[in-house]
Amino acid sequence: MGMNAPGRGLTPADIELIEFARQIVDANTDGEDGVHTMGAAVRGVDGKMYGGINLYHFTGGPCAELVALGHARASGARELATIVAVGNFGRGPVGPCGRDRQVLFDYHPNIRVILPTAVGVRSVPIKDLMPLAAIWTVEAGTQQFDPATFEEPSEGL
Numbered sequence: 001m002g003m004n005a006p007g008r009g010l011t012p013a014d015i016e017l018i019e020f021a022r023q024i025v026d027a028n029t030d031g032e033d034g035v036h037t038m039g040a041a042v043r044g045v046d047g048k049m050y051g052g053i054n055l056y057h058f059t060g061g062p063c064a065e066l067v068a069l070g071h072a073r074a075s076g077a078r079e080l081a082t083i084v085a086v087g088n089f090g091r092g093p094v095g096p097c098g099r100d101r102q103v104l105f106d107y108h109p110n111i112r113v114i115l116p117t118a119v120g121v122r123s124v125p126i127k128d129l130m131p132l133a134a135i136w137t138v139e140a141g142t143q144q145f146d147p148a149t150f151e152e153p154s155e156g157l
């Protein structure tokens with residue numbers, strides 16, 4: 001990310017996804033000290049949107065992003081393009097926690113994450129949020145660091 005602005009500006013589809021997540025949390029929140037305080041939305045590469053809401057629990061209940069990922073999978077989506085979490089009471093987009101970043105990186109390495117940055121809300125590739133991360137897979141567990149993971153895909157391949 002360096003000195004340049006991280007990620008890219010928001011597209012109309014990104015703004016629609018933020019609004020979808022906002023509607024989810026606004027319709028389902030149960031207060032500032034409640035267990036449902038974050039909504040999330042994920043968009044499949046086909047354009048369909050799937051939502052989720054967090055379920056706070058002292059044992060580490062699922063974040064809204066993980067619920068949205070499960071909803072997408074249960075609905076048949078396999079390739080996801082973009083995800084966002086939005087806080088209740090007008091807090092707007094919120095960046096994913098470390099656990100969610102790792103899950104996104106492992107299962108959807110090409111997904112973009114909408115989150116606040118120093119230059120406003122932007123869409124950032126998950127790989128930019130996981131510098132020097134090691135990939136984990138069901139089949140092989142944690143893999144050795146591979147710098148090729150962070151190279152931009154070649155056009156036309």
